Amino acid sequence: MGRKLLLKDINVPGIKSFEVYRKMGGYASVEKALKTMTPDSVMEEVKKSGLRGRGGAGFPTGMKWSFLDRKSDKPRYLICNADESEPGTFKDRFLMEYLPHALIEGMIVSSFALGANTSYIYMRGEFRWIFPILEKAIEEARAAGFLGNNMLGTDYSLELYVHSGGGAYICGEETAQIESLEGKRGNPRNKPPFPAVVGLYGCPTVVNNVESIATVPHILNMGGDEYAKIGIGKSTGTKLISASGHINKPGVYEIELGLPVEEFIYSDEYCGGIWKGRKMKACVPGGSSVPILPTELMLKTAKGEPRLMSYESLSDGGFATGSMLGSGGFIVFDETACIVRNTWTYARFYHHESCGQCSPCREGTGWMEKVLHRIETGHGKMSDIDLLVDVAKKIEGNTICPLGDAAAWPVAAAVRHFREEFEYHVRYPEKVKDPKHFEKEPFVSEKKAVAA
Amino acid sequence: MTDRIQLGTMEQPQFSPAAMALVQKIIKRYPEGRHKSALLPILHIAQAEFGGWLSPSTMDYVASILNIKPIEVYEVASFYTMYNMRPVGKCVLEVCRTGPCALRGSDDIIEYLENKLGIKEGETTADGMFTLKAVECLASCGSAPMMQVGNHYIENLSVEKMDEVLDQLKTRHNVPNPDYGSPYPVSPENNG
């Protein structure tokens, strides 16, 4: 059994309620921080913990906090990014739905560290039923003196609100989220200035993911140094992984970073192996925006070392032979999956979600969707395959926000690792007419067949 | 007709006192002078209160409450997918079609619904009962395939189960004021 922090009390009956959560030791970090620590010492512990942002980019949380403009006399804001829209990711929803107080406790100590007196949880609007759950948790915390004016008799005051998005993946990007919270379209802003200096209402702002924030109380309770001992190398602590696709046990799992990928996929404690007794074909380990890898490269790095669930190991080999931990959206494909079809559904997603501000993203995502659909349905040409790579290259690095890259990488990676399958679609249009082509007869690589 | 916006023929909508109290409470969550922040939340309430979609007169009404220009409401409402810019049926089926759901059969679910209801994705049945929408990942990929109906996620769908699901939904939603769902429910406990 790996170490559990975030989900250790998930099976305690009534843990959604303040009373039970408190009985299990909840809100101890608030007492500790407000009564015995300064905001800066809270930040120091988070720095020492080595915690890296759990929203996807993996930027060290303590360092991000230290960039917040503390000289300005404007109010400071903390926004919790609960937009969770990266395909394959559903851990934040799980945390908020079943452990609402874990997020509220994290919001209080994090807001204290940043000197924010008003904080918002920006939640995707589709989670309609979770709004009352969080609002109830906030009211309970307030009734117990953990929110409001002069909390626990100190001179610190905090108001916490849940804010609803309207359905737009792009609002997960932090500057789009700020625009959206201001009641506007979710168009990402040019950076700099960074939100730490000019954020919500022009004030210094930090945006952090739900899981990052919910981890802070654990860091304060055990101390940053102790937290840093969990995990492996610079991948400290535990991480929630959302496991989906062709596995026996899809769901949210808390792992200690450094767990071998093979164990995560095949052990009964986690995914429980591939469904229907089939073989695994590929995996997207960190949400739809990260590169797909074939099984061989997923289980072992190009150097032949076992691949581990950590920031470093998953990206070992760069994009040539590696991927990324991203948001921890772990999507597994069995041998009947069609990589072209899958890549097309993602291209359609990014095209649909592009905010349209930059032409490489707006036009490029649409173009990739069209070309992929053409290939998938047996109407493609051989030159289309290189065209895809070319369009992806032209988007990458040429846009205001990283959505462009997120759209380009998966396409480039699919062609990089599964070019033969794309060629098959062009070569045998009759065989791919049925959308379920590989379900009846899995694709077999001719190159590999010859090699074996 | 479901796809025609009838400009100017709608009555001016009016929030109930309970809904208005909730709207006022939400506006106070944002700093002085930043009340436009309440726009997305209020649009959710308006959509749930006024028939599951945002007519031009509904949007004008929201603009008047926030004291902003109507265009500021239109441009925002049309950006976000949760706001319906056309009338919808009493029950809106939003089936997820993104990668992880597609791996576990969302295409079959959409195809089954299209055949069963005799409509294409994006359309509403002639009796005004069901609207079918294909939507992008709803963060429920571990329970794929799935769909959202109002405040609820209906997960681990299968074609075999669909008839039963549709029957239940029809019973629940075939009422004069069906519940379209909202992150901010207008109920007594929220009016304080």
Ligand SMILES: Cc1cc2nc3c(=O)[nH]c(=O)nc-3n(C[C@H](O)[C@H](O)[C@H](O)COP(=O)(O)O)c2cc1C
């Ligand atoms: C297109 C796009 C979508 C994103 N969606 C999310 C999201 O749903 N949730 C999230 O926490 N971060 C998301 N991010 C990352 C955020 O911009 C930001 O880096 C993150 O919230 C920071 O929190 P962290 O440092 O705690 O990870 C997204 C980024 C991009 C470019």
Ligand code: SF4
């Ligand atoms: S990269 Fe795409 S989503 Fe991001 S700002 Fe440009 S057009 Fe919008």
Ligand code: FES
């Ligand atoms: S892909 Fe359907 S819920 Fe995520």
